[in-house]
Amino acid sequence: MGKVIAVANQKGGVGKTTSAVNLSACLAYMNHKVLLVDIDPQGNATSGSGINKADMDQCVYNVLVEDLEAEKVCVPTSVENLDVIPATIQLAGAEIELVPTISREVRLKKALEPIMDRYDYVIIDCPPSLGLLTLNALTASDSVLIPVQCEYYALEGLSQLLNTIRLVQKHLNKQLTIEGVLLTMLDARTNLGLQVIDEVKKYFQDKVYQSVVPRNVRLGEAPSHGQPIIIYDPKSRGAEVYLDLAKEVIANGERVRERN
Ligand SMILES: Nc1ncnc2c1ncn2[C@@H]1O[C@H](COP(=O)(O)OP(=O)(O)OP(=O)(O)O)[C@@H](O)[C@H]1O
Numbered sequence: 093m094g095k096v097i098a099v100a101n102q103k104g105g106v107g108k109t110t111s112a113v114n115l116s117a118c119l120a121y122m123n124h125k126v127l128l129v130d131i132d133p134q135g136n137a138t139s140g141s142g143i144n145k146a147d148m149d150q151c152v153y154n155v156l157v158e159d160l161e162a163e164k165v166c167v168p169t170s171v172e173n174l175d176v177i178p179a180t181i182q183l184a185g186a187e188i189e190l191v192p193t194i195s196r197e198v199r200l201k202k203a204l205e206p207i208m209d210r211y212d213y214v215i216i217d218c219p220p221s222l223g224l225l226t227l228n229a230l231t232a233s234d235s236v237l238i239p240v241q242c243e244y245y246a247l248e249g250l251s252q253l254l255n256t257i258r259l260v261q262k263h264l265n266k267q268l269t270i271e272g273v274l275l276t277m278l279d280a281r282t283n284l285g286l287q288v289i290d291e292v293k294k295y296f297q298d299k300v301y302q303s304v305v306p307r308n309v310r311l312g313e314a315p316s317h318g319q320p321i322i323i324y325d326p327k328s329r330g331a332e333v334y335l336d337l338a339k340e341v342i343a344n345g346e347r348v349r350e351r352n
């Protein structure tokens with residue numbers, strides 16, 4: 093049975109999609125079967141993994157709102173072992189349309205159940221909000237990976253996210269844990285970035301990944317070519333760091349299995 097990891101932070105532009113796409117592609121590159129689920133109406137994880145949104149007449153919206161089987165919208169990517177459940181702008185309506193529906197927070201979890209045994213990892217890219225779409229992701233997940241941008245105000249707003257995680261643990265998904273905190277977009281030339289790393293480590297301690305994602309031009313360019321960094325520029329620093337992150341995620345999973 094695959095492990096489900098939500099990539100979440102309600103703050104916008106902190107590197108959620110970049111991390112979801114590239115962690116997924118690196119896990120797939122390391123021979124794991126991976127499903128990337130885009131539940132952000134912006135659909136950036138969809139286009140970033142090379143899927144043309146204009147070609148899609150169905151997406152995760154139809155799964156969440158109309159009970160379409162997840163496998164009907166699952167598409168392979170040009171990366172071996174990596175499938176995507178895409179999102180298009182149609183999903184923007186779901187946040188409101190789901191409000192009156194039964195079990196509105198468990199729709200994604202239920203939809204993924206029939207295809208879970210096909211994958212080693214399911215990575216969910218969340219929108220920058222703590223609404224019903226993110227709640228669906230947290231309810232469907234074993235753990236949450238939290239990207240934190242190395243900038244002033246980095247920790248601001250995180251208490252809201254942690255609070256939501258606690259509420260989900262209490263009411264919807266007891267199993268949910270914090271997978272890890274990923275520092276992103278570090279500009280190593282500034283002291284500020286290093287200060288933020290210290291501060292985040294003080295707060296989250298051993299939950300912070302050793303891998304820290306630098307600001308890297310190639311990482312910023314890759315989405316416009318519809319390619320994960322491991323394909324776009326496998327020798328770049330960005331590719332190296334996301335491969336290291338994938339190794340940490342795998343190793344952490346093995347440690348947890350040994351403990352249980
Ligand atoms: N390490 C990096 N180096 C350079 N550019 C980056 C890096 N990480 C992300 N970016 C760029 O920064 C922008 C925001 O990143 P991204 O889309 O991953 O954030 P997000 O948290 O998913 O945003 P949103 O909240 O809108 O969904 C994008 O243009 C992305 O290409």
Ligand SMILES: [Mg+2]
Nearest residue numbers: 108109132136
């Ligand atoms: Mg995003």
